[in-house]
Amino acid sequence: MKMNGGSALVKALEDVGVEVVFGYPGGVALPIFDALYDSKTLRNVLPRHEQAAVHMADGYARVTGKAAAVIVTSGPGATNTITGIANAYMDSIPMVVFTAQVATPVLGTDAFQESDITGITLPITKHNYLVKDANELVDVIAEAFHIATTGRPGPVLIDVPADVSKHEIEYKWPESVNLPGYKPTYRGHAKQIKQAVALIAKARKPLLYAGGGVLGSGAWKELKELAEFMQLPVVATLMGKGAFPEDHHLSLGMPGMHGAKYANYAITETDLLIAVGVRFDDRVTGKLAAFASKAKVIHVDIDPAEIGKNKAVDVPIVGDAKSVLAEMVAELRKANAEPRTDAWLRVIDDWRARFPFHYHAHEGVVMPQYVVERVRELSKDRPTVICTEVGQNQMWACQYTQLREPRTWVSSGGLGTMGFGLPAAIGAQIGRPGHLVVDIAGDGSIQMNSQEMATAAIEKLPVKVVLLNNGYLGMVRQWQELFYDHRYASSTLAQDCPDYVKLADAYGWLGLRVTDPADVDAALLKAFDHDGPAIIDFRVAREECVYPMVAPGGSIAEMLGGIAGGPVSEMLDGELLEEVWE
Amino acid sequence: MQNKHTLSVLVENKPGVLTRVTSLFARRGFNIDSLAVGVTEDPSLSRITIVVGGNDTSLEQVAKQLHKLINVIKIQDLDPKEMVDRELVLYKVNAPADRRHEIIEIANVFRTKIVDVGKSTLTIEATGAGDKLSAMEDLLRVYGIKELARTGKIALSRGLRDSS
16 A cells, blocks of 8 residues: 555554554644544544653553554654653653654754754663654554563654655555564573572562562562462552552552651561562662661562662562463462461561551641542542652652552652653543543642643543642752751742632633642542542642651661651560561 | 673664664763674674673673663673684884884784885784784884774684584
8 A cells, every 4th residue: 555654654553553642743743743634543632742742641551551652743842752751761661752853865964953863862762763764664663662562661762754754655564573682581480480489488578579560561460369379468669559459458558768667667677578570779779788688589570681780689580570470379379388477467567557657637737648648538439540740749649549450550750750740640541531530749740741731621631630739849848858957949839829720710620729628528529520620729738748758878777757666676676576586 | 890891792783773882881881992893794783892891790780781772682791711802903103214124023023014104104904912912012112103093802702612
């Protein structure tokens, strides 16, 4: 079938099974958009900024597991995608970003709206392409989606010069892709798995440490099966939130800098850390030398470069979490292994009872943690996706929500991108149209992409922004309070500027303001039941800090704030531990 | 432990691949001592030979990261005892008529070739392992080296020894 490059690009997206395109046109992208105009199956969403387009594709991928396409023009259109791409790369989110480019005869001449986008995105893409021959375009698209969605997922960029998208070619979808240098390992090494299983069977204080890889691989069933079969407690990282049901008695929630004390104590005391799809990020580990220092470590990851990168590993297993966990369970069943964690779970339950997340309520003041708690309670009976911005709002969302389903959590992990939440929530709403999609937001972060309120309104996407408005860059202010002698340099915003209710009005959103804790429930319910997008401006306690907290570079066994408790060594003198060490 | 490593990286012969490989070293904080690239017996593949210093763990990490590049097919960290390696150097040396024969003598001793004779210079082409070339360079320095060009090291692992 003869067609031009732009039409071939659109047909290739249809053939690869893409459902939605987040696209922002411009000069040299017009041949592609002209073809998109005719597509019967692709939903084309027009954001208000190219960065937001990428975050939308990101949010969509996190809730569906599917790669969306982003299409933008050359030059500034392309460079505006950088933060979004870097964010997806850090969190291993699949997507394919198409950037239009100036025509090949003028490439490298500093032509109008030219930028070397493949050069710029080299370190933040899983792979990228500059297509100079229109005849290669379709094969490249097939490769790009294959690369983005297999192995350790990630963003792939394709730069398409204007003459390539105008050139007439013969369309043929390739039957297979040929990438001699790309063969991800899915099956774990049998001997390594046996070795891991032997350790799991005899461990007295084992701990599962689950991350984004569990969600990426779709391994939540297998994770739960392993945890339940051997009665292993589970900590899940910010990226792995939702991979294990948080209302489960074996769930310890999030570890790390603002994690649960009991999660961090469990890591400190465990004798066998079973790490699955994690990368031992510094926000989790704190001081590496003190992290799980009493434990043997099993590390399962599809990316061999993650194994041993930060933490020395006793049993490395390169493979897909789903396949490896399933094999582990099968081996344990074959060996008639039995749980031995009774005493260990009692120690953990004791910690859990003594060191829960905790904040002090003040009369008449809306506490941000309280708002998140109410979001959790009032959304219990509805299928819900929780998105977050970045900063204090994100940490409170981690601490006080309780997710029971995988892929219902959308938060910028590795890059910590302010401005992520709203566009990601829009993408998530497109991926899960029947869900209540809530963006737990801060007033700093929301302003970085608030123009997307227009996209939500026009696309009729009923996202709900729960704005914890404290008039500060809250996390920055918290660090300045704790480590910079209360000198709030450049971190003070204004609670009443902009006026979020008027802003909502301007965009055709429902806008509500809450200044009294007694009104929290009514406002949340009104927003949740509203059939369009809504924002609630919660005027929260201005100088509230996120606790507990591990000081930067400190050991995760030593946490500031929350209920006073001694370092872990003191707490472990009790008789409970005697039983563990019997 | 700090060590010199010779990495032999087999890559797809496509535009931009060298940039992908070298920028990865820069990003991870490694300084490349020498680099040589050329097409192999299969024209669709190139071999990049990289000499790099660094501690063994971080080098292992770089090798793993290299492996993740889609265009990289194979990486070998060559064992110095089990490889053959060569560099090529061109020396343009000051050679006044009365000292010319001395320089030619040195070139002969090192089994190298004179490839250009100018009015006041000689250009010598030398191949070999690094220490031989350095020794020769020391001797030529006495006459004054006007210009020097040196390729990166190329290397292959040795063939399997005959077991009979």
